[in-house]
Amino acid sequence: MAHESSSRRRLSQNSYPEDIGRSVDPAAESWPAVLAPRLAYFAAVARTEHVTRAAHELQVPQSTLSRALVRLEQDLGVDLFARHGRTLSLTPAGRTFLASVERALGEVERAAEAVRADADPEAGKVAFGFLHTMGSETVPALIREFRVDHPRVRFSLVQGYGEWMLERMRAGELDLCLTSPVPSAPDLVARRLDEQRLRLVVPEDHRLAARKRVRLAEAADEAFVTLEPPFGLRRITDDLCAQAGFRPRVAFEGEEAETLRGLVAAGLGVALLPPPAFARPGVVELTVTAPRAVREIGVAWLADRPETPPVAEFRRFLLGRKGRLLA
Template structure:
């Protein structure tokens, strides 16, 4: 016997042989979504018994599920004909939308599985501009030689922005400076760089090898914008030397600052250039604090997807071979 929905042929109302329950205050989509696949299984074959067997659920439970769906919609979706059921016109219209919704859900599930595939998923990786010319290409080249199907979303940004995006889940990993100290973040030291005072070749101190920062206290500085870790270090070094820097330009990229120094717009505190420029000189700063620590950072509160775990482990294994030490 098929325990399907009982219909009154003289009315569009549905007589439900199911327990009545209070309607949930949740949205219609939230209430209907668990029932859609069950309705689609019945509607495709227009047979409750076979659909119940396919779904691995008792026939009466499936009949009640379809009846509940009709009650939520307020329309008849299936009409009983002997041992089978057939779709009403409203049922055919609704089934078309249900099939599209289920197909979209399946595509979403496939995309989610692909994203987490340890050999072919995606890694969202942020890094400082100064890491983009040498260190990051080395890491990507080496890692892709092992797992060529892994895809990367690469973001160059300043430290504060990357940490915010890391906390929001937009990024999996960040290579940045200074090393953050926060309970919701995990940071592993990657290296340390001595910072240099960058001058134009015709600067009065250009012939020196070592200099104190206070010797340029009266000169204009070109610096990175607020929010960059290197800007905070520069401000702290100037405060340590007893002055507040007079800023002539704030930029986003170290090589731009070097070009402006060469043009005589000021001096800059920067890490060593990966490729020396002939139009500037880089002097050692006397202060022991003139250094920056580089760190690989990820969230402590959110698990990393498998491809990001693989990349994190690779980066940590390569830290002694990267150009992150000076």
């Protein structure tokens, strides 16, 4: 093969079909990059045992197919076929190679079918992230309403706190997310959809429990139970307490709002939380009159990522719910 070294070159994504037949130095490329363009050719010839029939099936020139097979054998350093005039048969090495090639091509075909199905306008998939506190009522109601007009669209649902969801979105695992605070980053597009009032949650035997309204400063001496620092609601709690003139004394930190309500019911502190889906015994929820205790809810997506039709349709649906998201 020394006389062929000058004709070898690296395969590129822009190679034309005839380039597939040219020899490549395996030391200069990974094996997948070298072999991948030729695997479908090899499998077709192995199946038909005839170059002419395989070329017709693949709709490529017979000469291109023949060169690709020869170069494939040269790069591997083994004979994959025994030639018998116009027909071919697999050698033992060819049969071994074919088994793996068929598995690889099958995986590629299944992957292609999956991504095409996910992009189907009528029955595609939306990977949607949202805050834990929106999982019991808000998100199920949104999806139910959306599916009235799009009954076959599928959802992959992920719950988490804001920063974690944004990282999942950047990693390609989410298409959209409902989060708070509304993020601001160069790689994101975010739109405010609604706001949610926060309440001061106290034990039912607390000194403030007989009240309906309270200024947050009246809880300055209380122990607080809060979400952990990465959570958006924790940052909002700290900011509101700062506006009220104090720094909260944090007794317990958690990852889920209803767990915090349980801690409050046990008399372990007070908390600033959004309204619950269901009334929780053992606690009283007070309206905070000052400062204005709300959190903004927004939808975010990556600025430069193409979106499939079902994702685009669901995003339009969410934006159309502005001001009515939590209704």
